[in-house]
Amino acid sequence: MKHKSVIFTGIAVGILGIALTIWGNPANMGFCIACFLRDIAGGLGMHRAAIVQYLRPEIIGLGLGAMIIALFTGEFKVRGGANPLRRLVLGFLMMVGALAFLGCPLRMILRLAGGDLNALIGLFGFIAGILVGIAALKSGYNPGRAVPQAKSTGFVYPVILLALLAAVLLRPDFIFFSESGPGSMTAPILAALAAGLLVGAFAQRSRLCMAGGIRDTFLIKDPHLLWGFVAIFVATLVGNLILNKFNLGFAGQPVAHTQHLWNFLGMAVVGIAAVLAGGCPLRQLILAGEGDTDAVVTVFGMVVGAAFAHNFGLAASPAGLGINGRVAVLASIVVLAIIGFGHRLGRNKQS
Amino acid sequence: MHKIDVTGLSCPLPVIQVKKEIDAGNLPLQVSVSVGAPRENVKRLAENSGLRVTEQPAGDGVFTLELTKA
DSSP states (O other): OTTHHHHHHHHHHHHHHHHHHHHTOOTTOSOOHHHHHHHHHHHTTSSOOTTSOOOOHHHHHHHHHHHHHHHHHTOOOOEEOSOHHHHHHHHHHHHHHHHHHTSOHHHHHHHHHTTBTHHHHHHHHHHHHHHHHHHHHHTTOOOOBOEEOOGGGGGHHHHHHHHHHHHHHHOOTTSOOOSSSGGGOOOOHHHHHHHHHHHHHHHHHHTOOHHHHHHHHHHHSOOTTHHHHHHHHHHHHHHHHHTTOOOOBSTTOTTOOOOHHHHHHHHHHHHHHHHHHTSOHHHHHHHHHTTBHHHHHHHHHHHHHHHHHHHTTOSOBTTBOOHHHHHHHHHHHHHHHHHHHHHHHHHHHHO | OEEEEOTTBOTTHHHHHHHHHHHTTOOSEEEEEETTHHHHHHHHHHHHTTEEEEEEEEETTEEEEEEEEO
C-alpha cells in the first residue's frame, strides 16, 4: 500500500506522543513543535517567562534523526537561498499564530484526539489558512528557488542541536530550567531524545507534513499526506481512550483557552504561513535536519518569534489571548497577505 | 520533448508546475527535480495521471524524470 510509510509514521507519532506525556510531558503535549521551540527560546534566556524554559530534547532528536537517515539514503543535500529573509518572517509569524492558539498543527491533532474541542475550531482556522495559502500559490506567489550550497553549511544546524544537547545534559548555570508550569513537566532526557530521533527519521522518510496533507487534498486532489494526519489522530485517540485520558469538551482543557475567534485566527495564521513556507513547523525541523538551510532560517524565525511573543505579551495563556496578542495576530494576517499576494499589486502598477 | 526545471522549488511548486504542463498536453515531458519530497510528489502526480515515468539520476541531488503517455 503506497500510503504505508506515512501512516506508520503517524501511528508512531501518536504512540510516542502519548508515551511522552506518561513519562512527564504536559497533557496533550507529547509533541508540540511550537511549544518546544518556545521552551528552547526560554531555556536560552531569550525570553523570561519562567514557566516555559527548557531545552526540549525532542527538538534535538527530530533534527538529528532526520539528518542521520538523510545521510544514509543520500538525501542530505545542502541547499538554500530561496528568499531566506522571507522564510525568517514566515517562521516568526507561524509562531505568533501558534502561540495564540497554544500549539502547532501537530499539537492541534493531539489536542483534538484528547477531546479538546477548541482544537476543532483551530482545525477550521488551519484549513481556512491553507485555502488562503493555496489562493496565493494560484495567484502566482513565488517562493524562490534554492540552489546547492557548501556541504559544511548543512552541518551548522546539527552542530547547534548537539550544543543544545550538551547544555541540557550538563545544565550550565546560564541555561534556564523551569521550576513550575509546562516547562517543568518533562520526559526523561534520553527518552525524549530517542522519541525525537525515531519520529525525525520516520518523518524524513515519509515527508509527513500537517499542512501538506490538507494542501494537497484541495490543490491537486492527492490525499497521500492526509493519511499521516489521520493516523496520528486515530492512534492518539485510541491511546487516550484506553488510558482513560479522553475528555471531551471546550472548558478546562490542558494548556488551552476557549476564545473561539482567536483559536481560529491563530491557526489560520499558521496555515497561511505554512503553505507559503512550504511546510508545517514539524516539516521545517525535518528539512532543516536534511540540509535545507532556508528551513533552518524558518526555525530560527520561529525561535525569535517565540522570544518576542513572550517578551511582549503576545502569547495566549489558559485565560485567553490578551490585547497585544490580538493585535499581533491581526498584524500577522496583514503581513501574510502582503507576502502572499503583494506581487499582484506590483503587476497592476506596471500595467 | 518538452522540458521543465523545478529543482530547488519548495512544495508544492514542483507539482503545480508539472501539472500545468501535463494539463496543457505538453507530453512527453522531461522534468528536472530535486531528490526527496519533490521527486516523489512529481512521480506520484504523473502515475496518478496515468503517465509512464522513467527516471535517471542527474547528479548533485537532481533527478531527470521522463513522463510519457502509457
